[in-house]
Amino acid sequence: MSSFPLAPDGFAATYTEARSAWLQAAAAGGGRVSGLQHPDVGPRGEALWLDVARFGDPQAHSVFVVSCGTHGIEGYAGSAVQTAWMNAGGPGELPTGTAVVLVHAINPWGFAHGQRVTENNVDLNRNFIDFASIPAPHAGYTELHPHLMLEHWDEAAIARAFAAMDAYRERAGEQAFSDAFNGGQYQSPEGLFYGGRQPEWSRRALARCLPEALGPARRCVWVDLHTGIGPYGLPFFFSFDAPGSWGRQRAREVWGENAFSGKGSTHKAFAVYQGLMIGALAAMAPGCAMSPVVIEFGTHERRRMQRAHLALAWMRRQRMASEAFERAAAEYREAFVPSDPRWRASVLREGVALCQRGRDALVAEVR
Numbered sequence: 001m002s003s004f005p006l007a008p009d010g011f012a013a014t015y016t017e018a019r020s021a022w023l024q025a026a027a028a029g030g031g032r033v034s035g036l037q038h039p040d041v042g043p044r045g046e047a048l049w050l051d052v053a054r055f056g057d058p059q060a061h062s063v064f065v066v067s068c069g070t071h072g073i074e075g076y077a078g079s080a081v082q083t084a085w086m087n088a089g090g091p092g093e094l095p096t097g098t099a100v101v102l103v104h105a106i107n108p109w110g111f112a113h114g115q116r117v118t119e120n121n122v123d124l125n126r127n128f129i130d131f132a133s134i135p136a137p138h139a140g141y142t143e144l145h146p147h148l149m150l151e152h153w154d155e156a157a158i159a160r161a162f163a164a165m166d167a168y169r170e171r172a173g174e175q176a177f178s179d180a181f182n183g184g185q186y187q188s189p190e191g192l193f194y195g196g197r198q199p200e201w202s203r204r205a206l207a208r209c210l211p212e213a214l215g216p217a218r219r220c221v222w223v224d225l226h227t228g229i230g231p232y233g234l235p236f237f238f239s240f241d242a243p244g245s246w247g248r249q250r251a252r253e254v255w256g257e258n259a260f261s262g263k264g265s266t267h268k269a270f271a272v273y274q275g276l277m278i279g280a281l282a283a284m285a286p287g288c289a290m291s292p293v294v295i296e297f298g299t300h301e302r303r304r305m306q307r308a309h310l311a312l313a314w315m316r317r318q319r320m321a322s323e324a325f326e327r328a329a330a331e332y333r334e335a336f337v338p339s340d341p342r343w344r345a346s347v348l349r350e351g352v353a354l355c356q357r358g359r360d361a362l363v364a365e366v367r
């Protein structure tokens with residue numbers, strides 16, 4: 001189709017291109033599309049939406065959901081996967097009692113502006129906490145923070161930041177370092193992995209979309225697509241449901257034992273994350289048993305990703321364009337959306353297969 005807005009590798013160059021390709025594919029596949037418009041706009045004044053496409057039985061009791069863009073810029077991959085899957089037939093004919101839901105750009109501001117965070121520098125995946133009891137300032141983060149706020153984006157400043165991070169890690173250990181660096185903090189609005197002071201627009205919008213998106217569902221398998229952790233171009237799973245819970249059991253049935261082995265991790269120790277979106281779904285959808293997982297597509301090794309996080313915190317504090325800003329922005333984008341055609345092809349291949357796997361498990365459940 002001549003109006004097809006994606007590059008031949010299936011990835012969009014802008015949020016608006018990603019959205020129009022997604023909407024086109026959803027309409028062609030017979031999806032029922034709804035959405036909520038964000039109050040802000042993109043860098044070129046473009047409209048920002050959280051979109052939902054629903055396929056199948058409106059009265060379904062069993063639903064499979066694939067969401068993307070919780071971390072803004074990481075939505076380039078998730079959107080490409082969703083669109084490619086729909087264009088390859090997608091959910092197709094679904095038996096009575098089942099439905100598939102695709103959620104596009106949970107954080108459309110970050111997607112359009114090429115950042116992981118929201119308009120308020122909030123890591124949406126640290127924002128789903130109870131703000132009546134905000135976590136106390138984290139001593140480790142308090143210590144690291146001044147070292148993470150670079151004054152200039154140059155190699156000397158970056159090396160000083162890493163020296164401070166390494167010193168902290170050596171003294172406090174890998175786990176304490178991860179908790180401090182990226183577990184989530186609620187004290188420094190300009191800082192890294194900031195969880196905010198209130199529910200972000202994206203959190204409220206998702207909560208508003210859920211009743212219609214899930215309908216009368218009683219069981220839901222949910223996949224939230226991300227990039228940045230795990231083996232290059234390959235999926236890496238996170239499941240936070242307790243062993244023995246229905247959610248964990250169902251995730252095992254659908255995704256297999258290997259999905260939870262931790263093989264291919266790019267982290268020596270994962271932080272105890274606070275305020276994850278998938279951890280809040282059960283409370284947001286009472287009456288529906290949830291089996292949520294995060295699926296990451298690995299990009300680069302952890303140090304390079306940490307550089308990207310430092311770059312974003314620096315970029316957000318710049319008021320003027322500069323050569324250093326352009327360099328930091330390019331490095332940042334490459335960290336979360338590698339331009340390497342092999343990476344992109346692998347993400348599409350693996351991502352589409354995972355969508356199909358989730359869909360097949362849904363269908364098998366009611367047969």
Ligand SMILES: [Zn+2]
Pocket residue numbers: 071074226227228
């Ligand atoms: Zn992410």
